[in-house]
């Protein structure tokens with residue numbers, strides 16, 4: 355970035371080498387075997403990447419969580435109360451196929467190793483997608499992942515309950531196998547120290563009220579937010595590569611909603627993946643996801659080889 359751009363940017367921009375130094379003495383507590391368990395399909399995170407990128411982030415978040423807990427305690431002291439502390443909520447946004455779920459799982463594992471916030475929960479927003487029956491009725495089956503395909507009031511209620519310190523708050527679960535929300539299955543969130551909320555649209559602004567009733571943004575409940583970024587063409591490649599892998603794995607399962615794709619030839623697979631990418635995920639990326647990037651506290655940029663070269667931290 356040139357000097358002029360740096361002056362007006364709300365972000366501090368770090369090269370990988372400069373960001374890596376901010377790890378300070380944070381120990382690497384993940385083993386290769388543990389990292390293997392956390393990696394998603396078509397994801398290539400190495401232990402070097404964990405050390406250079408994730409450990410400085412884990413250290414920063416540990417400082418932020420501690421500061422927030424201190425502030426919360428100050429309010430409790432002032433009010434003469436001793437309520438259970440509320441979870442520190444981290445939002446994680448980015449395109450389909452950028453690797454949000456892998457990043458969220460690694461961060462969850464690392465943050466849980468700090469003694470002052472061992473309980474770290476993770477909720478993907480796909481559980482809040484409207485069930486297929488509703489999407490079909492509303493003509494939204496080709497809009498999965500777009501803001502209108504989510505039960506926004508349910509997301510806001512969930513976050514508001516978690517942030518008010520409620521116990522056993524339930525979040526619905528989505529299955530990629532059945533391509534639908536699971537009936538009667540839930541993740542239960544019971545006053546964790548940290549909650550990571552991961553999904554395409556978590557930084558979406560709410561629509562402006564017409565009737566005078568203001569609707570909160572999902573991000574109003576976030577204490578910190580991360581946007582995982584990569585160029586469009588790179589994202590398309592990852593999406594298509596993952597589709598090829600899914601054809602050999604998940605799509606083979608006769609219970610898979612996409613079982614018919616298991617029989618596609620290479621050329622048909624290429625065409626189908628590109629068509630879904632171009633007509634659904636790329637449109638959503640351009641219209642709804644990328645425009646929210648500048649709302650994140652941290653932007654992490656992935657390159658074509660899946661490594662992170664640059665980190666942008668919002669100046670406080």
Ligand SMILES: Nc1ncnc2c1ncn2[C@@H]1O[C@H](COP(=O)(O)OP(=O)(O)O)[C@@H](O)[C@H]1O
Pocket residue numbers: 394395448449450451452453454455456530531600604612
């Ligand atoms: N059709 C599918 N079948 C099985 N798993 C899938 C399918 N599509 C996506 N996934 C998995 O679901 C998770 C979320 O994927 P996605 O929404 O593309 O976000 P991201 O790649 O940023 O985590 C990933 O772990 C991905 O590998």
Ligand SMILES: CC(C)(COP(=O)(O)O)[C@@H](O)C(=O)NCCC(=O)O
Pocket residue numbers: 450478479480481498499500552553554555630634635
């Ligand atoms: C389930 C998703 C909408 C992602 O949801 P998120 O967890 O980001 O809220 C996405 O992975 C998806 O399945 N999109 C539909 C189009 C496709 O099959 O690629």
